[in-house]
Amino acid sequence: MQEHSFRILVINPGSTSTKIGVFHNERSIFEKTIRHDTEALRAYKKIIDQYEFRKQTILETLDHEGINISKLDAVCGRGGLLRPIEGGTYAVNEVMLQDLRRGYSGQHASNLGGILAHEIASALNIPAFIVDPVVVDELDPIARISGFSLIERRSIFHALNQKAVARRVAKQMGKAYEEVNFIVAHMGGGITVGAHKCGRVIDVNNGLDGEGPFSPERAGTVPAGDLVSLCFSGEYYREEVMRMLVGGGGLVGYLGTNDAVKVEKMIENGDEKAKLVYSAMAYQVAKEIGAASAVLAGKVDAIILTGGLAYGKQFVKEIADRVQWIADVIVQPGENELQALAEGALRVLRGEEEAKQYPRAVKTTV
Ligand SMILES: Nc1ncnc2c1ncn2[C@@H]1O[C@H](COP(=O)(O)OP(=O)(O)OP(=O)(O)O)[C@@H](O)[C@H]1O
Ligand SMILES: CCCC(=O)O
Known part of the structure; x- marks a missing residue:
């Protein structure tokens, strides 16, 4: 019997670009990164106001490109800063749209993903989905305890790429994702290291603005303590401190660039400073x-290194040298979102x- 085939439009909005693709089943038949002029985006006060322009x-x-959208079976967007939810594929519904529009857990370009998917799909009368948004939260209760009773640890990470890569590697090992334990380090503009236990990310750092x-x-x-002192020194506004931590932190703060290829050239x-800082970044990933x-x-089937930084051979070697005693290190550079x-x-x-219904919120309060 011939297998039914599906055509899917996928949308991944980033801060300065929108990546789109059309898939015939698993096969990509068209992919494009649409770059948006920074000036054009600046005209919109909030990220969410950009949706009509991006659509x-x-x-x-x-x-x-001559792609007939009436042949599509579904539209799938990258999900945004919603309420904490478990991983999986979610149907876009009204509550989700409201949360995306108001930025329930903050403003992020991926908030546009579900809205764009919905807008395009509803005109064609086909379903709209999001998959593994950055707020996927499968933390064990013990991982939520920060040590400071007013602040709970949060799960904000590259869930889409981490889970996809983990599924792929599990398949290559002849196993299901739900049968293996992996440590996945996504190393891009942000870095997140997840402990994947039998299909659930039971601990991970909040790589957006946390830890x-x-x-x-x-x-x-x-x-x-030093951060608190700096915040109350009277020298900085709140926004300045946030900008120094997120966007202006890490390599940018020490070396003035977020481009690891440039750092390798330096x-x-x-x-010598570039060498020390770059090695320190590898050291901190290994420590995590x-x-x-x-x-x-200690029950780890593999350590997976992914994201743009995983293309850096010396960087990967420095991490692997420190952690390969734990498990085999598998390098899957880039992302396949x-x-x-x-x-x-x-x-x-x-x-x-089955498509999950939002909100299927996880209990986060201790
Ligand atoms: N060949 C390479 N060697 C070393 N580093 C590289 C290479 N190619 C890309 N990178 C680095 O990878 C980083 C960007 O990674 P990536 O493209 O995964 O990030 P992003 O998509 O912008 O952010 P995020 O992954 O956090 O969503 C940059 O520092 C870039 O210089
Ligand atoms: C950590 C969440 C994804 C991102 O880097 O924006």
Whole structure:
């Protein structure tokens, strides 16, 4: 019997670009990164106000490429800063749209993903989904305790890529994602290290503005007392401190660039400070992986390194040298988020999974 085939439009909005793809089942038949002029985006006060502009740009691009959208079976967008939810594929519904519009857990370009998917899909009378948004929260209760009773640890991470890569590696090992324990380090503009236990990310650093290794542009964990003193020194506004931690932290703060390729060039040219800082970033990732191995009680089937920084051979070597005693290190550079969105939608269209209904919130209060 011939297998039913599905055509899916996937949308991944970033701060300065919108990545789109059209998939025929698992096969990508068209992918494009639409770059948005910073001036054009600046005209909108809030990220959410950009949705009509981005929608028109997507539709014009598809039209220009000769892609007939009436043949689509579903539209799937990257989900945003919603309420904390468990991983999976979610049908876009009214409550989700409201939360995305008001930015329930903050403003992030991915908030546009579900809205754009809904806008395009509803005009075609087909379903709209989001998959594994950054707020996927499967933390064990013990991982929520920060040590300061007024602040709870939160799960904000590269859930889409981490889970997709973990599923892929599990498959290569002949196992289901739900049968293995992995440590996945996504190393991009932000860095998140997740402890994946039998299909659930039971501990992970909040890589957006919380904690963990420093990254190309984020500070990660900083000494708490010194940070409090700096905040109350009278020298900085709140926004300035936030900008120094997120966007202006990490490599940007020390070396003035978020581009690891440039940093590697600086090191090649004998820059000792660049060498120390770049090695420190690898050191902090390795330390976080070590912590995740303790979370998994040493039962680790593999350590997976992914994201743009995983292309850096020396960087990867420095991490691997410190952690390969724990488990095999598997390097999967870059990210495959469009493919992951398509696969998430396919699992539902094929009836392998049921679309989850939002909010299926997790209990977070201690
Ligand atoms: N060949 C390479 N060697 C070393 N570093 C690289 C290479 N290619 C890209 N990078 C670095 O990877 C980082 C960006 O990674 P990536 O593209 O995954 O981030 P992003 O998508 O912008 O952010 P995020 O992954 O946090 O969502 C940059 O510092 C970039 O310089
Ligand atoms: C950590 C959440 C994803 C991002 O880097 O924006």
